[in-house]
Amino acid sequence: MASPLITGAVVSKETAASAAPETRPFGVPHPTPPRANKKRKGDGLVALAYLWPGLAGFTFFILVPLLGSLVISLFEWPLFGTPTFVGFANYQKLFSDPTFYTVLINTVIFAFVYTALNLVLALAVSLWLNTRIKFSGFWRVIFFLPAITPMVANALVWRLLLSDNGLVNSALASVGIQGPSWLSDASFALFSVIAMSVWQSFGYNVIVLSAGLGSIPKEILEASRMDGTSAWQRLRSIILPMISPSLFFTMTMTMIGAFQVFVQPQILTQGGPGESTNTFVLYLYRNGFVFDRLGYASALAWILFIVVMLITALQFAGQKKWVNYDK
Numbered sequence: 606m607a608s609p610l611i612t613g614a615v616v617s618k619e620t621a622a623s624a625a626p627e628t629r630p631f632g633v634p635h636p637t638p639p640r641a642n643k644k645r646k647g648d649g650l651v652a653l654a655y656l657w658p659g660l661a662g663f664t665f666f667i668l669v670p671l672l673g674s675l676v677i678s679l680f681e682w683p684l685f686g687t688p689t690f691v692g693f694a695n696y697q698k699l700f701s702d703p704t705f706y707t708v709l710i711n712t713v714i715f716a717f718v719y720t721a722l723n724l725v726l727a728l729a730v731s732l733w734l735n736t737r738i739k740f741s742g743f744w745r746v747i748f749f750l751p752a753i754t755p756m757v758a759n760a761l762v763w764r765l766l767l768s769d770n771g772l773v774n775s776a777l778a779s780v781g782i783q784g785p786s787w788l789s790d791a792s793f794a795l796f797s798v799i800a801m802s803v804w805q806s807f808g809y810n811v812i813v814l815s816a817g818l819g820s821i822p823k824e825i826l827e828a829s830r831m832d833g834t835s836a837w838q839r840l841r842s843i844i845l846p847m848i849s850p851s852l853f854f855t856m857t858m859t860m861i862g863a864f865q866v867f868v869q870p871q872i873l874t875q876g877g878p879g880e881s882t883n884t885f886v887l888y889l890y891r892n893g894f895v896f897d898r899l900g901y902a903s904a905l906a907w908i909l910f911i912v913v914m915l916i917t918a919l920q921f922a923g924q925k926k927w928v929n930y931d932k
Contacts, residue, residue, distance in 0.1 A: 678903035684894070695904040704880060704888065705905075709912075712885040715799060716863035722803050723859050724852070727810035732840075734811070735818045745815065749808040756805060760872035763801040764788065767873070788874050791881040798869050798882050805869075806862070810855045817851030818844070849928045857920050864913050885909050 678695055682688040699705050730748060734741050751759060766772050767787035774784030787797045821844065829839050845852070867886040870876055876883035876891075889909070893902030 674903040674906055677900055678907055680900045682899040682903075684897045684899060688900070691900065695901045696908075698901065699904050699908065704883070707880045708883045708885050708888040711795065711881070711883060712864055712866070715795065715802075715866060715884060716860055719799050719802055719863045719866075720856060720859045722799065723807045723810060724856060726803060727807045727814055727855065728852075730807070730811050731814035731818055732844075734815055745812065748811050751805050752809040754805075756868045757872060759805050760801065760869055763797075763804075764873050767797055789878055791878050794874050794878060794882045798866075798873055801873065802863075802866065802869050806859070810859065813855050814848060814851055817848035821847050846929045850930055853920070853924050853928045857917060860916060860920070861913055864909065864916075 677688075679690060679692055680688040681691045681694075734744060738744070768774075769784075769786055769789070771787075773787065777784040785793050787793050825843060825847075826839065829843055834842075865886050866884050867890065870882040870884050870887055871890075874882045876887050885905070886909070889902050889905040892898045892905065
């Protein structure tokens with residue numbers, strides 16, 4: 606019969622051995638239990654089931670057309686007829702086309718002036734709406750209405766307003782001022798397109814910036830007033846840094862939209878007079894569906910894509926210096 610002392614020693618050794626943590630070489634992971642592996646696979650399948658409609662839509666409506674346009678840009682491709690492979694001839698023709706540079710300059714001028722005016726006006730209106738005025742919700746709706754109104758309808762109304770005998774020139778004539786030809790004079794046509802575009806879209810930025818202003822803690826603004834800071838100092842040192850993420854978002858999206866301007870010059874001026882309001886997308890559209898040059902139009906589309914991507918990349922690179930995400 607074993608001694609109780611010896612038995613206790615044996616039991617205690619077995620217990621200690623089972624309780625001691627398993628030692629493994631450094632860097633060797635513990636094996637994953639089979640149930641955990643099955644659960645992860647199940648979660649992955651569930652996630653894929655939710656994601657596949659979006660992935661399918663992205664593939665068929667964005668990725669496939671994008672790659673298709675790249676292929677078409679390498680062909681002389683009439684709308685009706687047999688395509689002919691020409692390699693990079695469309696791109697060579699594009700860079701030797703003087704109209705290409707004209708529409709590129711017009712689009713760049715439009716994009717930067719439109720974006721600047723849009724953001725300044727939207728910020729000014731947002732600051733005004735944030736001063737606890739009466740019926741602020743009503744005014745937000747009024748400013749936002751043009752953004753959800755069909756752009757074609759808005760452009761037609763503006764064409765009537767800015768025509769030679771329109772309401773604007775009639776109002777100027779009533780006070781003895783000879784109004785210019787807003788839409789048929791090259792000196793005013795691009796400005797008129799910019800003005801209509803800003804009016805159409807700045808209300809959306811008002812909503813975004815108003816939300817950013819509303820997120821600023823009131824205690825900070827009250828403390829700055831008690832310290833004797835002026836309104837300009839508060840705007841520059843407190844308000845703008847704290848809404849910089851909203852400003853960056855609106856600036857980026859407004860700039861991207863500006864490079865795709867089409868309806869406004871098409872309805873207001875048809876790209877004229879001359880080429881003074883002819884923009885990139887309008888020129889692209891005409892080459893593809895009026896002049897029956899789908900290959901050349903696709904090459905234009907890819908150049909536009911590269912330009913927009915470069916400008917957006919520069920914006921994201923520069924935002925590190927002025928956008929503050931810590932509140």
